[in-house]
Amino acid sequence: MFKNLAELAHAALTAASIQSTGAAPALPTRFDSANKAVVADSCVRGNLGFALVFHRRKDGFVADELYFSTREDDGTWAAADHLSGGVAEIELTSPRDVAAILKGRSMVLYGETETDLRTGRPQADEGYELLRSYALLVDPETDHLDIEDTAPGADPAAGRTRKTLTSQVALFALFPGERFTVHAIARKGSRSQTLGESYELIGPDPGPAPEPPRWLADLD
Structure with a gap:
């Protein structure tokens, strides 16, 4: 396909x-x-x-x-x-391997990386910003994730954003200065229940981004 x-x-x-x-x-x-x-x-x-x-x-x-x-x-x-x-690091198709990594927790960090990318946002330095991506391994009982914006100055009345799950690994990308609190939510009949502790995702420090790689700058 x-x-x-x-x-x-x-x-x-x-x-x-x-x-x-x-x-x-x-x-x-x-x-x-x-x-x-x-x-x-x-x-x-x-x-x-x-x-x-x-x-x-x-x-x-x-x-x-x-x-x-x-x-x-x-x-x-x-x-x-x-x-x-x-x-x-794990065999995602094996419930035993997944359980061995989670160790009873609702979420654990699966991977993290930082990359300079052209975002085009007004606050970007010459168009480039440092982005931080996270991948979280999530408990199999999780129905969805609730994401709360906890960055300084965030609107407390904005509420939470729901993220549906495609697999037991959830992907996030954060701009500089962003901060999210992620909650794992399970369904118990018609009710929702928070699983375990929340997980904090923190974006890169705000400020001037490093200069883009020379080969990228040459393409401008």
Whole structure:
């Protein structure tokens, strides 16, 4: 169905953008005989989109790859570019391995990375900002995540934002100065229940961003 991982990441961002219309394309989220790559999660922040893809390597191990894309003027996504990746620390298809990492907690940090990207926001230094991405491993009983903006100056009346789960790994991307508190929510019949302790996500320190890589600057 998809020729490569970048194409799958692009499809994940396209699906995230049109999900509310009910016309989002079906994406593989489980490993099976037909799917050797799956979408763990995606995250859209303004005109930047991120997708976390897991794939089964020829040696049998699972690897994770983080991709990003930018939204074009017509609302479509540009071809996805690779940001980072490596062999996964756990076998996500194994409940025993997942439980061994969680150790009874509702959420644990799965991965974290920082990247200079052109955001185009007014506060960006020459268009570039340092973004910090987080991936959280979430308890299997979690129905969704509630995200609370706890940055200085945040509107306390804004309430929480709900994040649905594609898998047991949830992806986040934070701009400088942002701070979010994440709560794992379980469904008990018609009621919602918070699982365990919340998790704090902190964006890069606000201020001038480091100069972009020379090869990127040469493309301007």
